[in-house]
Amino acid sequence: MTTTLPLAAVVLAGGASRRMGRDKATLVFDGPDGPTTMVERVVSIVTARCAPVFVIAAPGQALPDLPAQIVRDEVRGVGPLLATGRGLREAAEAGLEHAFVCAVDMPELTTDLIETLTGPAERLGADVVLPWDGRDHYLAGIYRTALFTTVAELVAAGERSMRALVDSVDTQRIVMPEQRALTNVNTAADLELEAPPRLG
Template sequence: MDNLSAIILAGGKSSRMGQDKALIEIDGVPLLKRTYDAAKHCTDSIYVVTSWRDRYESILSDVNWIDESAPRSPIIAFTEAFQQVSTEWVLLLACDMPRLNGETLQELTAQLGESSIVVARSEEGWEPLCGFYRRDCLPSLQNYLASGKRSFQDWLNSENVQELELSDRQILFNCNTPTDLEQVD
């Protein structure tokens, strides 16, 4: 899609994991590279937001880097990155989703339509780091942050969000702890 860019967040501290999640290898491929490869099925315009660009440059090519001065909350990192992207749509992804695959992401783009926010939902709530955001929702996001709020869930709950219909909910699984990592097939 010419009107779609992807933003991958790889700026977290990985404190629960005890090591940099983006560099953890599944089947010999770092999680960040796996996410990048999945996003490539949807767009060639991929941005990675991180405080540790030097750690990742050797595993990614043909990517736009957005450097953070320090790790920030996902909603702040996304908003800052979103302001630097010019496409109508942005696919936002976390770097720690080992079951994500490009074919499924590509199929999900067919659900983009009238809604400005199209996001996956789990039993715990919205999954903002697996979703599509149209440019026209950026002012609302900026206003939300300007009011001092920082919860992705609260912001999404205040918006008209279309839920992504997923045929395989396993793509939402993210690796936050060593126990999570043991569950990866």
């Protein structure tokens, strides 16, 4: 069911990508419309449902031109919690109360998944709504943008994990089956598995 809840998007693109061994944001993905970078693919998906879209990038990280606002992390390699807080703050300052937060390595993400989470976010009034398929998907959830203040407090206390945030606020988990939309690309082999068959 489609909702009318206004929703920003925060795409975390500045991770160290240690398992991949290179920047995942500019990794080329063989998508349904031909080759594209991972960040272009994910931004194109979230833009269909969310506005504005914020891409959180590392200092000095090269990115293609995107229909999104690029926000630079102040420091590199400190984990997703700080970057999430930065994105939520930008979304809050833009006047949005909710944001869909996702990782850049989810080329099979769908607007249907976003809508599945948006309904409960609108009805339940929770701080965070996450998909759960046997594990929490912290970087595929809807967050209240006001949580940027909670993130700042947690980071000041030395926390770096998304679990620290989720465990400290009202979080609702939406049970769903394992699906491609929630798949993260962590290695070159994962990327090959994700690539759809080419026709012709």
